[in-house]
Structures are given as C-alpha cells and as structure tokens.
Amino acid sequence: MSQNKHLTLEDPVEAKRIIKKIDYRLMPVLVLLYTVTFLDRVNIGNARLWNMEKDLHMHGYEYNVAVLVFYVPLILFEIPSNMILNRVVPRYYISGLAMCWGLTITFSGFSKSAGGLIAARVLIGFFEAGMLPGCLFLIGTWYRRHEMVTRVAWLFVSNDIAGIGSGLLGAGLGSLQGTGGYSGWSWIFFIEGAMTCIAAIVSFVFLPAFPEKSTFLRPAEKDWYVRRLRDDDRRGKDEKLRFLGALKAITDWKVICSGWLYLSVTVAAYAISIFQPTILSAFGWSDLKSNLLSAPVRAVSGIFSVSVGIWSDKVKKRAPFVISSFAVAVVGNLLVMLVSPVGVRYFGMYLAAIGTYNCQALVIAWGVNQVVGQTKLVFPQKDTPHYYPGLGTCIAFSASGIIAALVMYFFCAAENKKRDRGDRDHLRDLPEEEQRRLGERHPDFRYTL
Structure with a gap:
C-alpha cells in the first residue's frame, strides 16, 4: 500500500492489519512446533499403557526414572540454548532441534531395554531444551507487553491439542499392537516421531526471523512495527544475551x-x-x-x-x-x-x-x-x-x-x-x-x- 510510508504509531486500522499479518505468519508455526514438542514429551504416559514396561523388563521406579531423566538436560540447556538463538537464524536452529528429537523419538521405538529408553529420553530432553524458551523468546521479540498473554495462551493451547491428540493417538496407535512384530508403545513412538520430523520441515520453510530482519513485512511496515515495539518500554532490547548478562538476570x-x-x-x-x-x-x-x-x-x-x-x-x-x-x-x-x-x-x-x-x-x-x-x-x-x-x-x-x-x-x-x-x-x-x-x-x- 502506498500509504504505508505514512504509518504512525497512532493508526489503529493499520496496527490491527499488520499485527494480524504477524499473527498469521508466526503463531501457527509456533503452535505446530510446540504441539509436537509437548506430544513427544508426554507420549511416554500413553506408551506405558501398551506393554512398554513389560517389553522392556522395567521394574520398580524405572519408569519414573525414564520420565525424570528427560528434565535434567531440559533444565540445564534452556539458558545456553537461548544464548545461541539470540545469535542465529531462528528457523535454522529451531527446525534443526525439532528434526533431531523427532528422529530420536522415532528410533526410541526400537528400544530393547529400560536403559535404551532412558538414554533416548536424555537426548530428547537435550534437543527439546531450546524449544519452549525459543518460542517464548520469539513471541517476546514480536509483541508488546500487554499483547503477550493472549499469544502465550495460544501457544499453550498446543498443550491441550497435544493432550487431546495424545489420548486419541495413544488409543489409536496402541491398537496397532503386534503389527509388524512391534508392540503398541513402539508404534506410538514411530508415528509421533515422524510427525515431529514433518513439523521440523514446515518450520524451516515458514518460521520468520526477528522483527528487524523479517522479510514478510514491507519495509514501511517493518520500520513502523519496530518503532512501535521500542515505544513499549523496551529499552536495551537489541542487546545480545551474554553469559554475564544472563547471570545478572537470574539473580x-x-x-x-x-x-x-x-x-x-x-x-x-x-x-x-x-x-x-x-x-x-x-x-x-x-x-x-x-x-x-x-x-x-x-x-x-x-x-x-x-x-x-x-x-x-x-x-x-x-x-x-x-x-x-x-x-x-x-x-x-x-x-x-x-x-x-x-x-x-x-x-x-x-x-x-x-x-x-x-x-x-x-x-x-x-x-x-x-x-x-x-x-x-x-x-x-x-x-x-x-x-x-x-x-x-x-x-x-x-x-x-x-x-x-x-x-x-x-x-x-x-x-x-x-x-x-x-x-x-x-x-x-x-x-x-x-x-x-x-x-x-x-x-x-x-x-x-
């Protein structure tokens, strides 16, 4: 639009149009990514109901250990992951992580022992560590302070989509019990891991960069939107996340x-x-x-x-x-x-x-x-x-x-x-x-x- 060069921070019609344009480009990709993230995170609960513990000869608290070990690398690598994301193209990094844990989920369906499953869960936690903070980081760079809960709530609808899908997929895929010589829990991991790999490819194609480097906005729209963010008490937002800065922040x-x-x-x-x-x-x-x-x-x-x-x-x-x-x-x-x-x-x-x-x-x-x-x-x-x-x-x-x-x-x-x-x-x-x-x-x- 020719009038885009005259955009101002007080233009509500243009603001609404551009924000919708951003919503439609960013949020569906993030919702898709976090849906498969959460689905892969909790599918072990559904797999448990389809002979997983019996097939892997799990006893006592071994199932609980398999659940727990996922969170150790997840917690340890969240901050380092965001320090990396702050310096790279988001679609390369985030889609790469998704592909890695999607393949890990898929191959964990071939596990023959509790140890194999636990090792796979550690790797999944390592690769997933960057996903939630990465999604939240992108939302934080694209939206003003009092636009965030709505977008974060939409992101966490992914949890509910995954919760619904996990139950339904758990019932459907688990019923493949014995197909190809594999138990129902293996099929849950095979199919849901493959779904994550597909989501990784989609995110590689469509996930946008940060506002200042975005290409789907026209130059006038981008300039206006960046000024709008800076007007929202976002002083110092362009600074790179460094170790000492992260240490200061967490204290x-x-x-x-x-x-x-x-x-x-x-x-x-x-x-x-x-x-x-x-x-x-x-x-x-x-x-x-x-x-x-x-x-x-x-x-x-x-x-x-x-x-x-x-x-x-x-x-x-x-x-x-x-x-x-x-x-x-x-x-x-x-x-x-x-x-x-x-x-x-x-x-x-x-x-x-x-x-x-x-x-x-x-x-x-x-x-x-x-x-x-x-x-x-x-x-x-x-x-x-x-x-x-x-x-x-x-x-x-x-x-x-x-x-x-x-x-x-x-x-x-x-x-x-x-x-x-x-x-x-x-x-x-x-x-x-x-x-x-x-x-x-x-x-x-x-x-x-």
Whole structure:
C-alpha cells in the first residue's frame, strides 16, 4: 500500500492489519512446533499403557526414572540454548532441534531395554531444551507487553491439542499392537516421531526471523512495527544475551519470583499431562477409556486458558488471574485425591487442568512483563488409587504459587508507587546511553500488576 510510508504509531486500522499479518505468519508455526514438542514429551504416559514396561523388563521406579531423566538436560540447556538463538537464524536452529528429537523419538521405538529408553529420553530432553524458551523468546521479540498473554495462551493451547491428540493417538496407535512384530508403545513412538520430523520441515520453510530482519513485512511496515515495539518500554532490547548478562538476570528478585511461579505451575502441569491416563485408569477404567477420556479435559482447559489470556491482556492485570487460577487447581486436586465417587474425581481433573493451564500462560507473560523452570514428580503404582504423595505435591506447589504471586504483586505495586511519587526521577539525570540500559529500572517503566 502506498500509504504505508505514512504509518504512525497512532493508526489503529493499520496496527490491527499488520499485527494480524504477524499473527498469521508466526503463531501457527509456533503452535505446530510446540504441539509436537509437548506430544513427544508426554507420549511416554500413553506408551506405558501398551506393554512398554513389560517389553522392556522395567521394574520398580524405572519408569519414573525414564520420565525424570528427560528434565535434567531440559533444565540445564534452556539458558545456553537461548544464548545461541539470540545469535542465529531462528528457523535454522529451531527446525534443526525439532528434526533431531523427532528422529530420536522415532528410533526410541526400537528400544530393547529400560536403559535404551532412558538414554533416548536424555537426548530428547537435550534437543527439546531450546524449544519452549525459543518460542517464548520469539513471541517476546514480536509483541508488546500487554499483547503477550493472549499469544502465550495460544501457544499453550498446543498443550491441550497435544493432550487431546495424545489420548486419541495413544488409543489409536496402541491398537496397532503386534503389527509388524512391534508392540503398541513402539508404534506410538514411530508415528509421533515422524510427525515431529514433518513439523521440523514446515518450520524451516515458514518460521520468520526477528522483527528487524523479517522479510514478510514491507519495509514501511517493518520500520513502523519496530518503532512501535521500542515505544513499549523496551529499552536495551537489541542487546545480545551474554553469559554475564544472563547471570545478572537470574539473580534479579523479579526473575527469581517468576521462576518460583513457573516452577509451581510446571510441576502440576506435567503431572497432569504425563500421569493423567494413569490416574484415570485408577478410577477402574480400561486403558482405552482412560486415554479417550483424557481428551475432553484438555479441550475444556484450552478454551479457558485462551479466554482468560484475552481477558488478562484487555484489563492489563495478572495477579488476580494467577491467584484465582492456582486456587481452582488446588480445589481440583483435592477432589481427585480425597473423594471417592468417580464422577466427582473426574470433575476434579477438569478443575485441576483449568486452573493449572490458565496459570502457565499468565505466569510466563507476567515474568516477561516485569523484565524482559521445569521439574517433575512421580506417581508410582503403589500409591494408587488416590496418589496422595503426588497430588499432595501438586497442591503444595499450587499453594506456593499463590504465595509467589502475592510477593510479585505487592513488591511491584510498591515500586510503581515510588515511581509515581518521583522517587526514581534522579535516574533521568543519567546520560542517554545509560538511561537506555536501565531497562525496567527506568523511572518511566511501570510493572504489570
């Protein structure tokens, strides 16, 4: 359009058109990538129901170890991975990671022992380490602060798509039991690994670069959009992520509090994702029924998470939504853990999933808003049918998430009041270059509450 050269930051019609253009180009690719990421992350829970432990001669806690070891490299390599992503073309790096773990998933279907499966899970964790932070990093570079929860919520709909697909695929692929001489769990890994390889090729073709280097926007659109991002209190955003900068960032109290929040929600989120079929089977349901009835839980939680994300972005508030969602998760887990009627326990699974997955997008975007995590618990078979230790841990972490949210809210509210009173105005006397490096410490910046 010829009028693009006259774009201004106050043009709502053009803003809406260009943001939609970005949404349509970026978000479908990220949703696809994170769908297969999460599908591959939790498919071990479905594979467990199709003779995996028997075929691999797994005993005691070996299954739980296979689940746990995935998270060790995942945690260790998340920050180094983002330091790499900050310096390379996103589509090369992210699609390469997806191809590597897709092939690993596929070949893990040939495992002959618990050791082979555990080794594959370590490699998958290593390759997947860059995916979630990479997706969030891209969203953070493309959207303003109060546009993020909606996009992060859409990204985490991938969890629900994967949760639904995992149950349905687990039931369908598991029924291939004996085909070609392979058990149902092998077919789950074969097919889902191949799906990831296809997603890697798609991302290589379509994933865009960072805003300043994008090619799908016209020059005038790109210039306008970059100025729009810089106008959103994003001082110093173009700086490269370096080791000392990363070390300084992770010692910031806001980052620590955000990590506490994310740890609180992630424990419960992965417990639901990986062990939901196991918990449902403890209701006395067949393996097939447990797989199938895990799907509607995730569908409902996905609808809620996007709706709450849009609402949160619209009112530009985070704390009320985070605290209330954690509370819903606590109530849901208590119902699953303490009551006897199967119908009430199943309803509790809905509440636990809704509260937990609402929080995922909210706490991530809230942490990014202020400046700019994953763990595991076990559900051994001996704790069936109520799983008091595992569900009790989920409740404890959700409760700690409420505490973390309150800490974040009150400290940030107090700092906003100081800036409103002018207590930080002395920083305006600094040279312009030093002001640019202040980031969220600049007196014009206001924390999201």
